[in-house]
Amino acid sequence: MKRTRVTLADVAAMARVDRAVVSRVVNKDPTLNIRQETRERVLAAIDELGYRPNVAARSLRTSRAHMFGLFIPDFANPVYAEIIKGAEAEAAAQGYVLVTGSASGAGLSEYMDRIGQGRIDGLLLAGTGDDSALTRQLDQAAIPWLMLNNRSRGVNRYVILDDQRAAALAVEHLVRLGHRHIAHLAGPSRADTAARRSAGYSAAMREAGLPEGPIVAADYTPAGGAAAMTRLLAAPEPPTAVFVSNVASAIGAMEGVRAAGMEIAREVSIVAVHDLDLASYLHPALTTVRMPLAELGRRGVTLLGSLKPDDTVAEVLAGPIELIQRRSTAPPVR
Amino acid sequence: MKRTRVTLADVAAMARVDRAVVSRVVNKDPTLNIRQETRERVLAAIDELGYRPNVAARSLRTSRAHMFGLFIPDFANPVYAEIIKGAEAEAAAQGYVLVTGSASGAGLSEYMDRIGQGRIDGLLLAGTGDDSALTRQLDQAAIPWLMLNNRSRGVNRYVILDDQRAAALAVEHLVRLGHRHIAHLAGPSRADTAARRSAGYSAAMREAGLPEGPIVAADYTPAGGAAAMTRLLAAPEPPTAVFVSNVASAIGAMEGVRAAGMEIAREVSIVAVHDLDLASYLHPALTTVRMPLAELGRRGVTLLGSLKPDDTVAEVLAGPIELIQRRSTAPPVR
DNA sequence: CTGCCGGAGTCAATCGTTTGACTTCGTGCT
């Protein structure tokens, strides 16, 4: 077992060349003039010794860490899993490592402190809310950063999805089925995605010439969704369909329907934003709007790679948004 | 906006002391003798300039990165989310950053290459299967590593949970309800957790004096679970209860029961390993066995911190394992 | 024979921190 780490110098000694040559070979420096035979000696030595460049030394010298960060509120939310997948794949394609951290370690500002200076070359913030102290800290750290999937007051570096269109798609589906009394189970008022989906709901209702049904807000959690649905169904004339802002709430909302003694689809149709594997295994299988989440992660990384500290980015990702019809929506009977 | 990065030297200059003093102040070196007044000058300068230590330089010098890695197969699996949470919290408590990577970036060996030398101080592998080439690579990298939640041939560095006991708990619950014909929807044969749960099932059945019902294996996915359940129920005399190895399979298994035109709980009881938030929102709410997953992550990090490259670890984490009874299990009617 | 050129490397400063060893100074003791 190797006791001391293998360094450039060891390889250089073994191949009887200068450290510089080894470095240039490793990095495929095109300005290096070298005989085939020498190159092979170097490569053989690298192989023989099992040399791996020391990343710390390298990034100290070059001040690039070849690492991007992604910060999310919670790993348990499968929506982020999709985003991570895309981001990881793109980072790998660029020769970077993506490191994902969540708020369960500590707050973002703790995280930034620990990430410190020189550990990452860029940071993606997904689903992290308003916090102006935060953005100041980020700017001071002078690394490129970007918000993913949600915006925040006064921040003009973000990539989002077309949530408004997604909401419209959902509402149009309900309208096409014949619903006229369509309520909206919205997300938390502080969430930007919630606001955009609500706007889409309103626009689509107006477009269809229908009055906006009742709107109640809830957290993006099953518990929140259940409570909100209960409120919606308690009305004297409950809606025949509900557009739910988020799939996690929808899971709870379904429970809410059952708790009210009603039947999903036949009596109350439900459609939610974000398609997850899970949706097709719920009972009844949930009709959803699929958003290009992985693509969002991918795009975020791509942008990070080419972002200057002071650039601004305000992009609505164009990507396929489609309605996945399952069993939770049906024509109204009332 | 800061143009050049602030270094120790800048702070030292501003506070009119040597770099060494600043370094020692930052690191709270107890051997440093310093006047209160001087210390305050230093701290003021740090604050004023917004100094953050450069992690690359620091880890080059100390050869510790203050970072642990965690590698998982897939972020979409909520079981890992729990593990990550625990691991992140413990890492943060130790002043480390936990970076989580999955196979979607690239394989583990690609990941190791990119992580390179000196980027992390230890690596946790959760749910990553047998691969002897891999362990060789890890040993060569000379960083401590540990398998979490599953073992692999010839590897003697792991922490696992008491899956056997979890399985027994589930089976005992079914037996107590009066079931005598209990089948087992097992996990994939290559998964170590699956084997341990199956062993627990067998032991508990023997203990109860019952014949082992049919056993079918399936992937830890809803689709796999659905197909397997269909097979189980197609038997001439189907079981009245099924112990499912994993909650993801169980979700599919529930669908399988419905597809067979049967009613969950009344006709077929289902209990699965791993309690997730989600379980209580399924319909009917799923009876599960809760395992201390977060604790597992926490323990893994703790061990990593105190592990020597050649140490061996074979630990079955003692932690609360409990049955969470919900609506998917009931006394048999047949 | 001199000058020049390109090929094949070599030299050494640099990135920002850490840390064991050393200095300087004032005080107290003998």
Added chain:
DNA sequence: AGCACGAAGTCAAACGATTGACTCCGGCAG
């Protein structure tokens, strides 16, 4: 007066890789 000692810092050599500038050499044109 001489010395020891502790307090309060200072000094400078690492850590390992990168990279612009430089050297050395053989061949060839003039």
